[in-house]
Amino acid sequence: MFEGILVGLATVLTIQNLLLVFAGCLAGTLIGMLPGLGPISAIALMIPITYALDPASGMILLAGVYYGAIFGGSTSSILINAPGVAGTVATAFDGYPMARQGKAGKALTIAAYASFAGGTLAAIFLVLLAPYLAELSLGFRSADYFMLMVLGLSLVSAFAAEGEHLKALLMTILGLMLATVGTDLTAGVQRFTFGRMDLIDGISFLLLAMGTFALAEAFMMVLKPSQSANNSLPTTDLGLDRQEIREIAPVVGRSSVLGFLVGVLPGAGATIASFLAYGMERGIASTADKAQFGKGSLKGLAAPESANNAACTGSFVPLLTLGIPGSGTTAILLGALIAYGIQPGPRLYIDQPEIFWSVIVSMYFGNMILLFLNLPLIPYIAKLLTIPRTFLIPLIGFFSLTGVYLVSFNPFDLQLMLYIAVCAVILRLMTFPMAPVLLGFILGGMLEDNLRRAITLSDGNASFLWERPTTLCLLVLTVIALMSPLLRMLMKSALKGFKDKQNASRL
Amino acid sequence: MKPIALTYITSLFALIALFSADIQCAERLDKVHFLIPAGPGGGWDGTARGMGEAMLKSGTVSQTSYENLTGGGGGRAIAKLIETAPRQQNTLLINSTPMVVRSLQGIFPQSFRDLKPIASVIADYSCFVVAKDSPIKTFADAAEIFKQDPRKLKAAGGSVKGSTDHFILARALELAGGNPRKLIYVPYDGGGKAMAGILTGESQILSTGLSEALDMARAGEARIIGVTAPQRLTDAPDIPTLIEQGYDLQFANWRGFFAAPGLSDANYENMMLTVSDALSTDAFEAVRKRNGWTLLHHEGSEFYSFLERQEQEISVLMRQLGFLR
Numbered sequence: 001m002f003e004g005i006l007v008g009l010a011t012v013l014t015i016q017n018l019l020l021v022f023a024g025c026l027a028g029t030l031i032g033m034l035p036g037l038g039p040i041s042a043i044a045l046m047i048p049i050t051y052a053l054d055p056a057s058g059m060i061l062l063a064g065v066y067y068g069a070i071f072g073g074s075t076s077s078i079l080i081n082a083p084g085v086a087g088t089v090a091t092a093f094d095g096y097p098m099a100r101q102g103k104a105g106k107a108l109t110i111a112a113y114a115s116f117a118g119g120t121l122a123a124i125f126l127v128l129l130a131p132y133l134a135e136l137s138l139g140f141r142s143a144d145y146f147m148l149m150v151l152g153l154s155l156v157s158a159f160a161a162e163g164e165h166l167k168a169l170l171m172t173i174l175g176l177m178l179a180t181v182g183t184d185l186t187a188g189v190q191r192f193t194f195g196r197m198d199l200i201d202g203i204s205f206l207l208l209a210m211g212t213f214a215l216a217e218a219f220m221m222v223l224k225p226s227q228s229a230n231n232s233l234p235t236t237d238l239g240l241d242r243q244e245i246r247e248i249a250p251v252v253g254r255s256s257v258l259g260f261l262v263g264v265l266p267g268a269g270a271t272i273a274s275f276l277a278y279g280m281e282r283g284i285a286s287t288a289d290k291a292q293f294g295k296g297s298l299k300g301l302a303a304p305e306s307a308n309n310a311a312c313t314g315s316f317v318p319l320l321t322l323g324i325p326g327s328g329t330t331a332i333l334l335g336a337l338i339a340y341g342i343q344p345g346p347r348l349y350i351d352q353p354e355i356f357w358s359v360i361v362s363m364y365f366g367n368m369i370l371l372f373l374n375l376p377l378i379p380y381i382a383k384l385l386t387i388p389r390t391f392l393i394p395l396i397g398f399f400s401l402t403g404v405y406l407v408s409f410n411p412f413d414l415q416l417m418l419y420i421a422v423c424a425v426i427l428r429l430m431t432f433p434m435a436p437v438l439l440g441f442i443l444g445g446m447l448e449d450n451l452r453r454a455i456t457l458s459d460g461n462a463s464f465l466w467e468r469p470t471t472l473c474l475l476v477l478t479v480i481a482l483m484s485p486l487l488r489m490l491m492k493s494a495l496k497g498f499k500d501k502q503n504a505s506r507l
Numbered sequence: 508m509k510p511i512a513l514t515y516i517t518s519l520f521a522l523i524a525l526f527s528a529d530i531q532c533a534e535r536l537d538k539v540h541f542l543i544p545a546g547p548g549g550g551w552d553g554t555a556r557g558m559g560e561a562m563l564k565s566g567t568v569s570q571t572s573y574e575n576l577t578g579g580g581g582g583r584a585i586a587k588l589i590e591t592a593p594r595q596q597n598t599l600l601i602n603s604t605p606m607v608v609r610s611l612q613g614i615f616p617q618s619f620r621d622l623k624p625i626a627s628v629i630a631d632y633s634c635f636v637v638a639k640d641s642p643i644k645t646f647a648d649a650a651e652i653f654k655q656d657p658r659k660l661k662a663a664g665g666s667v668k669g670s671t672d673h674f675i676l677a678r679a680l681e682l683a684g685g686n687p688r689k690l691i692y693v694p695y696d697g698g699g700k701a702m703a704g705i706l707t708g709e710s711q712i713l714s715t716g717l718s719e720a721l722d723m724a725r726a727g728e729a730r731i732i733g734v735t736a737p738q739r740l741t742d743a744p745d746i747p748t749l750i751e752q753g754y755d756l757q758f759a760n761w762r763g764f765f766a767a768p769g770l771s772d773a774n775y776e777n778m779m780l781t782v783s784d785a786l787s788t789d790a791f792e793a794v795r796k797r798n799g800w801t802l803l804h805h806e807g808s809e810f811y812s813f814l815e816r817q818e819q820e821i822s823v824l825m826r827q828l829g830f831l832r
Contacts, residue, residue, distance in 0.1 A: 186694055200579045266699065322706065323723045331697070344726060345726025409576050410578055457709050
């Protein structure tokens with residue numbers, strides 16, 4: 001294995017390749033920053049260029065673009081609350097509040113470090129465990145994915161402010177309802193399209209995210225200027241002190257492991273990984289820390305960022321070991337690899353180890369160069385927020401509108417987004433949280449598809465819910481997650497009772 | 508504002524300009540504009556861009572541009588081509604068999620008759636796949652299991668119920684003596700996840716396009732037990748056809764190009780010529796090989812009657828199988 005890594009390093013480490021990865025990272029970051037253009041489009045745009053290169057150089061360029069685009073997506077989430085890809089929604093929960101507190105630079109630094117650490121740890125897991133994990137990725141069936149989505153939904157309480165659980169729940173249901181618009185996969189029937197061709201493919205994630213987050217935020221800035229970003233605060237505070245590093249290091253570790261494992265599953269992916277990591281961290285945080293979540297918590301930013309990147313690397317496990325693309329991005333990469341004459345699969349590791357290793361080493365280099373490239377750029381990127389509000393608000397409007405339009409070229413989408421943004425503003429003025437809408441929307445589609453598949457596969461029996469150990473485990477976890485506030489309360493009172501008794505007996 | 512920030516912003520604008528530069532029109536056919544009814548990265552996109560690459564490299568045209576227009580199951584791109592026909596004199600719309608299926612289902616009101624069919628270029632045959640350790644060795648094995656208990660043969664597919672993946676397998680099982688309406692079809696979100704479905708063992712057989720299945724089957728985890736090609740393919744000679752196994756089922760999922768309605772005769776001829784020229788170049792051969800496509804060239808009126816024939820076949824199939832009333 002060590003030899004393999006050295007071979008990979010030797011193929012990858014040339015001046016040309018280093019320049020390519022640098023160019024790839026820069027292009028990826030720029031493309032990723034535009035809402036609507038995520039890793040998939042960035043890689044699809046770059047693939048024709050890579051045909052002129054040899055496989056190792058081509059892969060290294062694509063790796064740079066890939067990680068760059070993911071990081072770019074986080075940037076727009078943090079700075080202007082515009083998560084362009086689903087994987088960076090959770091980043092906005094705490095990243096954007098940090099930016100509003102004038103800590104944009106610090107938030108970007110944490111995002112960069114957490115992404116890097118997540119990617120690095122996941123790359124190590126990939127090298128050490130890939131052959132064994134192929135089993136895991138095939139151990140998950142539709143019923144298990146369904147339970148995983150339910151577990152994801154049960155985290156909704158994590159996104160609710162104190163005493164606002166009912167509102168969060170209502171918003172989740174709204175998200176689930178929006179997810180049903182369009183052609184239903186299982187029966188091929190059109191639902192809630194009102195006979196409009198524009199709605200046949202459903203509401204796009206980007207449109208909803210831009211409407212409820214970015215555009216609504218721009219409206220809120222106009223309506224309530226006092227609550228928006230404070231420009232007078234310095235944004236130069238970039239470094240992390242030792243205390244902060246100590247605080248987020250375990251978070252990054254845990255989230256990377258979780259993210260990697262979720263990424264390995266072909267039907268899950270980075271979005272669920274980031275939500276689960278966010279929910280988990282909030283669940284195990286101390287009461288004081290918990291109150292910070294959603295208001296600019298360092299942990300709340302580091303968790304989804306590292307999980308997101310770890311999951312992206314994890315999705316290479318089924319691709320490289322089984323030849324199965326588990327996500328849109330890996331499907332495109334599979335095409336690129338095959339165009340080079342590389343056939344991913346269990347034999348790749350044995351037959352062509354130098355290619356296997358150069359793919360992994362190049363992924364790793366993409367990740368590393370990105371860190372070195374972006375750290376010096378962060379102060380400049382963060383300066384975006386020092387633009388006067390009179391420019392910043394139209395700029396957010398411009399980016400969210402063009403972002404949505406450039407993906408679909410459909411004016412109807414702009415109308416719909418505007419209506420959604422207006423509704424979102426009204427709901428936000430009544431202190432309804434918006435994150436659960438997106439959570440319900442993202443998980444809703446997958447939840448329904450997997451549930452209906454599971455029911456079809458079990459011939460209509462509900463027994464799929466407990467028949468398999470994996471499903472049962474997830475079911476138990478979900479129940480625990482839902483009951484945890486209750487359990488904690490019971491435990492507290494029991495403990496109190498016990499202490500009282502002790503005190504009484506002492507007397 | 509610091510110069511670097513300016514650089515970022517100007518780059519952003521440049522990128523946006525790059526994307527919007529797609530909208531153009533000209534009189535001569537040294538430019539070709541491809542209209543793709545799906546996002547970047549899919550089958551339609553790959554075919555259109557591959558074709559464009561071949562045209563540029565061989566010098567048949569001097570400029571190509573691409574426009575991805577998603578929505579309405581592909582219907583929005585068709586609608587746009589018809590609405591803006593006078594301005595689309597050198598636009599080629601890429602499409603494939605699902606267009607015929609979706610017009611039949613009434614998902615969009617237009618059909619190929621509302622456009623000017625130029626040429627089909629490649630074919631992707633359908634095929635059936637099982638996991639490498641599956642007891643199913645031939646299609647007869649699968650049919651036998653199905654006839655004993657349809658619930659024992661769950662069929663995975665990467666597309667929605669009622670699509671070609673679904674009814675081709677139903678038709679093959681009918682030819683083997685089973686009741687096609689009893690087939691339990693389990694749709695997944697894309698071919699990759701459907702493949703994972705047979706590898707986890709939750710479904711027993713996968714019905715999908717050959718080029719997609721080959722990419723994954725070459726990894727050694729799955730076996731292709733039958734393809735709907737008329738004879739064995741030179742690129743994949745070990746895959747048995749359904750015909751040689753005694754099931755008379757032939758089906759080509761074509762991909763081809765259409766022009767706007769009301770195109771002048773001169774332009775129509777020019778376009779057919781441009782496409783057929785591009786097909787015979789080495790550059791296209793390289794693209795074709797790289798993607799594992801099979802050449803299927805019908806042009807003009809021949810393409811039109813091919814489409815009519817396929818529409819007839821598909822509508823009979825779909826009616827028999829209960830997908831159309």
